């Protein structure tokens with residue numbers, strides 16, 4: 001990846017496109033989005049090493065389509081591809097280089113002096129070149145701003161090949177000049193080195209400002225904050241922080257954290273059991289998932305005693321919901337589905353596990369529909385951060401995706417509000433080690449499209465891809 005001695009440099013594509021992958025009309029961009037342009041400027045100009053610059057490779061027509069006041073793009077080496085002697089390209093400007101092919105450009109950039117002076121190589125279009133080089137093997141990542149409009153275009157980019165790339169990051173939608181868009185980064189799939197247990201590649205080649213947008217950082221920062229700045233309880237067994245918020249975008253990926261092993265089978269079984277109306281498991285005599293052998297094995301692998309913490313189970317805090325109250329023949333789940341479908345702007349689409357005597361880890365969830373997307377915010381009064389929070393993120397994100405699926409809307413955001421987020425002091429060393437692990441792209445959740453009724457869903461209908 002970007003090796004200085006390689007024969008050819010690899011590169012990252014940076015473009016913006018409409019729903020139909022339109023990128024231009026009459027040699028112009030089909031929109032006016034100053035903040036989007038600023039993102040392009042930032043991604044392609046910023047370097048980690050202040051002595052270096054980045055290179056931007058573009059087709060001759062894209063060079064000519066760039067307004068005169070912006071070209072050559074400042075603080076970057078502008079590499080213009082042409083097969084002809086084009087007079088519009090200045091040959092006496094140190095920031096401009098003309099090449100006869102993409103291959104020769106990548107070879108030149110791999111040799112001194114460019115191998116030393118150029119940090120990252122970005123390929124920025126246009127359409128003729130993207131057709132050949134967007135999904136090509138040398139392309140490590142694609143930064144695609146998806147502009148949510150359909151307008152006439154005469155130049156198009158190919159779609160991202162999702163067999164080759166998976167999403168690293170997808171921003172929450174932004175609205176500018178009445179146009180909705182989001183920033184997405186796709187990274188080339190990397191295989192594991194079989195047998196070694198070591199990742200073949202890390203993703204730190206991404207621009208820092210994109211790398212650090214991976215949503216798992218929010219969780220990792222929270223855990224680090226609890227360990228570094230948390231309040232210690234009286235008997236020195238728990239460190240805690242009060243009033244924490246995490247946010248996950250469910251539109252493209254599913255937030256099953258990648259720096260920890262999350263008990264996915266347990267997540268699925270727990271949510272399906274609750275959807276199907278199980279009340280507090282012990283009351284019903286149900287063999288609850290957290291008491292299963294699989295869960296115990298999972299907790300043992302972290303050296304966590306499943307019975308510790310005064311009944312505050314480290315894995316499943318907050319999940320003891322009573323989704324339905326059989327005695328009153330009222331199902332909260334059915335009520336929520338009914339409101340999402342028939343009264344989506346209802347301001348009280350809620351699920352509550354709170355009873356008169358409120359236990360420490362009960363949960364309250366609220367659903368919200370806007371722009372055909374379903375978001376969910378939960379409040380958990382107390383939860384364990386190392387295992388409980390990753391489990392809860394997965395469980396309530398799954399619940400949100402399932403609700404969106406059966407209501408025929410798109411899953412939007414999952415927001416996790418936590419009252420008391422804590423770690424057991426005996427786990428801090430193990431957690432510190434986990435914090436050193438690099439995150440990977442989140443997996444993608446597929447729900448069987450044939451199953452549209454919530455109580456028909458089974459574990460086999462919920463598939464996580466790319467893990």
Ligand SMILES: NC(=O)c1ccc[n+]([C@@H]2O[C@H](COP(=O)([O-])OP(=O)(O)OC[C@H]3O[C@@H](n4cnc5c(N)ncnc54)[C@H](OP(=O)(O)O)[C@@H]3O)[C@@H](O)[C@H]2O)c1
Pocket residue numbers: 014015016017022023024025026027028029058059060061062063065081082083084086099100101102124125126127128129130155
């Ligand atoms: N939305 C976005 O992110 C974005 C980004 C970039 C551009 N654009 C838009 O895209 C449009 C321009 O794109 P386009 O498809 O018309 O043109 P382009 O891909 O930018 O440039 C085509 C030119 O590049 C040269 N070229 C093509 N293949 C080559 C190769 N293999 N080796 C060497 N040179 C090669 C040729 O130049 P010669 O004819 O000189 O030989 C060719 O005419 C504009 O509307 C622009 O605004 C949009």
